[in-house]
Amino acid sequence: MQGIEGLPSQGLFYYLKETLHYSPEKIMFISSLTISAWLVKPIIGYIIDNFLNKKVWIFISLFLDIILVLLLGLIALPIVMLVSVLIANSTNSAFRDVAVDGIMCVEGKKYNATGRIQSIQWISISIAGLLTGIGGGYIAEKWGYKAGFLSLIPIYILVGIPALFYKGEDAGYIKNSSSLFKDLKKLFVDKRLVIVGLFIFLYKYSPSFGTPLFFLQRDSFKWTKIWIGWLGSISTVFSIIGSLLYYKFSAKINIKKWLYFSVFLGALTSLSYLYYTPLTAVIYDVLYSFMGMFIFLMVMDFMARNTLKGLEATSFALLCSISNLALVTSNLSGAFLLPKLGLKWLIVISSLTSFLCLPLIKKIE
16 A cells, blocks of 8 residues: 555646646655654554554554545645645555554564565565556546545555454553653663664765756656656566565675665765766666665664564654654755755765764664
């Protein structure tokens, strides 16, 4: 479901760019707002860990999502209401994401399989991305973003079927009397978790320049929406290959050593965008999708292995929120710096900030 939910994203981007004529920095700012719920995932994790159970929260989020995409698909909303409904839709996705990741941490740590389970999760998301890459481009070209949202309704219904079969928890209204303050205190006094969280933020942070590249693809390269969708699908195939490789080697690699090398690799890949042509754009999308998925899963595995026992959903959600905060900060700083420095210097600064996390790697146990 998390992969399929990207189906309206291309149409929505083109609506903001070509109908409302918004600038790259304005679209980046709006994108940051729509994922704001993902910054408070520890609170969502606390709710899921303490009230009802993960399975029930999955069904609640699916039900509310159906209502929200009906609003987005049937009514022409003014921009303030459109963004508000997108934030609500994103909040439901965050609840579902935290619930599923909580299950992943519990079952994965029990069987020493956090890396493998996450590989399967992201292979599934990538396969869904194949559909959204092609289908999203076609829907954007022919019908617009509203049709993309309405297309999600039957999938929200279908995705509930496998969730019915999970029996890992007992149902209940309140599972324990732990308070939010007490749970968060456990997290923030854990020195290892604090170091891991700070490392994740610095590792993920760099001023973003992805949206300006989309503008180049449309305005300079004159790429069609459908071709951009096809390229996304081709890149997704290579993401799946990266996921399969991580599935195979996750139990064998030294994560700390690989994180160190990935910092330098990330800096180099950022600098490569200084030379951005129609040919290199295709090469970068394909090659970096493969490498990026392997590294992404390695970081997610690293986070899952460092969750606290009994607070898996909350602690993993905290680390994910830190990661999401880094991405939002990247978007906002990119939007701020782009008109002041231009794209080339933004890319250079983005590359240099990759090294901010290096001193913390030695402190990670």
